Amino acid sequence: MDFIGAYSQEHLAFLWDGFLVTLYVAFISIILSFFFGLIAGTLRYAKVPVLSQLIAVLVETIRNLPLLLIIFFTFFALPEIGIKLEITAAAITALTIFESAMLSEIIRSGLKSIDKGQIEAARSSGLSYTQTLFFIVMPQALRRMVPPIVSQFISLLKDTSLAVVIALPELIHNAQIINGQSADGSYFFPIFLLAALMYFAVNYSLSLAARRLEVRQT
């Protein structure tokens, strides 16, 4: 183990670059998958004819495939039908497809958890179905969904490391290159320890933030 060699200024700067790529890819994917997941989950909850069934088939298919396969698919198979994505775009697309499906299920079950009595009360006081959904059900459901959604975001951030197979220059990728600088592998432990701490710091802050949100609601 060579902590001094592994933690040279150049290595730390290089590892930090990788960390920023991880955060960037995770951040964009979180925004996109929350958006698509919200739409898909709500449509499925509202039982819109045809559209709901179509989304159900899509979501069930994606949810039951490994993310690694979806990453390979976006990078290698899409160019064959004329969609050519750069490494970062391919990684974001794959993560968004997968996590949207996961989030849509969280959102659907959150909406379903709201008591039927409330919907009946809202409808009988003159609100339309759409108004009931957006002003009565959704706000309460979203609050309940905070913990599972945040834990899904945490797995998304960790899952960005899978994109190392298509050479996305993220945290693990850069850690591997730094590890390769020493012939005898003496940087392995120090550099991967640091990478682990970086993942932990972000993810733990996320779950602390989620816990605070929960406390405030009750």
Place this chain on the structure above:
Amino acid sequence: CGSKGSNGEASKESKKDTLAAIKDNDKIVFGVKTDTRLFGLKNPSSGEIEGFDIDIAKQIAKDILGDEKKAQFKEVTSKTRIPMLQNGDIDAIVATMTITEERKKEVDFSDVYFEAGQSLLVKKGSKIKSVENLGKGSKVLAVKGSTSSQNIREKAPEASVLEFENYAEAFTALKSGQGDALTTDNAILYGMADENKNYQLTGKPFTDEPYGIAVKKGQSALAKEINASLKKMKSDGRYDEIYKKWIKEDPAE
């Protein structure tokens, strides 16, 4: 910088001559490794990729386009190199790629540019003297998805094989006692032994692993130019210079 969307066009027109496209664009794009010591390793401070493969690729660019700066490098992994070649992302693969019959169905290879052979690295004083000593109960460390892990299963069927993502991880495992020997191409083992005097190569290489430069299937004009360039750099001493710089030995004849 100033790209004319040439990548997208190339993937659609698979019949297009890569050599002509290289000359039109005045650059040649090589797919290389960035995490492999001696052959292709990124330097974290400069961001440059360095190694035997890189230097060979630069000399090829110099012979074909007249300037080694016209060589461009794109990172590949063992999983992405062939698909990226097929998609037209890269013109040629120079990434420690062993010429095999299986791969010849998918790509065309140049002549051999590096004669590697699989060998064993052990701790000094180890009882293992050759591949024959790897019997039941012994553990061999190898790198995932490489031909070396398949070879060792054939040569030492009794031994159990542990596979790692890359050489550095496999060597860490050897040092921490998770295996009795590490197997891969000798050139990489020489690099490890050179920097870590407690470890040595043992026995003779037990396979023939010729590294070749891969081009898209049917691109014989480019393959011919690459072969001419390899021949030229072997005769004028540039090849020996690169070999000594990275492998720290004279090329074996």
